[in-house]
Amino acid sequence: MLKVKAGQLDQLGLLFERYNRPLYGFFYRLTSDQEVSEDLVQNVFVRIIKYRHTYKGDGKFSTWMYHMARNLFADHYRKEKRRGYKEDLDVADRYHSNDDHAEKLKIASEELGLLQVALDRLPEDKKEILVLSKYQGMKYKDIADLLEITESAVKVRIFRALKELKSCYEQLEFEVVKP
Known part of the structure; x- marks a missing residue:
């Protein structure tokens, strides 16, 4: 992440490969919706690029990332205000x-x-x-x-x-x- 912060945006791909599945699982458990979960994962990485300057590097990257994911989910939840169980x-x-x-x-x-x-x-x-x-x-x-x-x-x-x-x-x- 420090490399991404420094402007090496190609390094974001490595972070995506490492964290996209855990993030997807996090969102899917909260939304029970595959498409919404995939969109939220993508949006987390868009926010990582947008707010990379706020990453200090003094804590775990995953904690910083999940903090961003929580905020994104809260924004999404406020906008949608809908939840439900879907049978696969x-x-x-x-x-x-x-x-x-x-x-x-x-x-x-x-x-x-x-x-x-x-x-x-x-x-x-x-x-x-x-x-x-x-x-x-x-x-x-x-x-x-x-x-x-x-x-x-x-x-x-x-x-x-x-x-x-x-x-x-x-x-x-x-x-x-x-x-």
């Missing part, structure tokens, strides 16, 4: 296949679907901290730096978010069982 057509096709494992795939996929719906029902701050820690694999210290809070506050927020996620998931299971 490939997953639906597998439900109806004659494969021996079709039933197991169906159950696992339904559980993941319920988990995603439960995650979508969480307030944005709780959803975001779970995506960063559980799906992106960020360390508590890096999350603390990103959110500008203490590491112990991160642990408390994750604990509370997991507790609420479990409650939402159990409520969804109850709604599915009860017609």
Whole structure:
């Protein structure tokens, strides 16, 4: 990133190769929309070029990048104000296949679907901290730096978010069982 900051914009390709998939996963977990996630990833890298002069190099690049990604998502969320769960057509096709494992795939996929719906029902701050820690694999210290809070506050927020996620998931299971 320091080379990009110095004007070697060809080095941005290396950063893109390294970080586009984790960023896509981050956005996809927040939006459940493939196209929107891809667009947001592209926009992060546009912002990296635009704001490269603000990178100081004293912290981790990924923390700076995710800070930018969070701001971009907040801008997007304010503009769109829409969220929802979309069923993947490939997953639906597998439900109806004659494969021996079709039933197991169906159950696992339904559980993941319920988990995603439960995650979508969480307030944005709780959803975001779970995506960063559980799906992106960020360390508590890096999350603390990103959110500008203490590491112990991160642990408390994750604990509370997991507790609420479990409650939402159990409520969804109850709604599915009860017609």
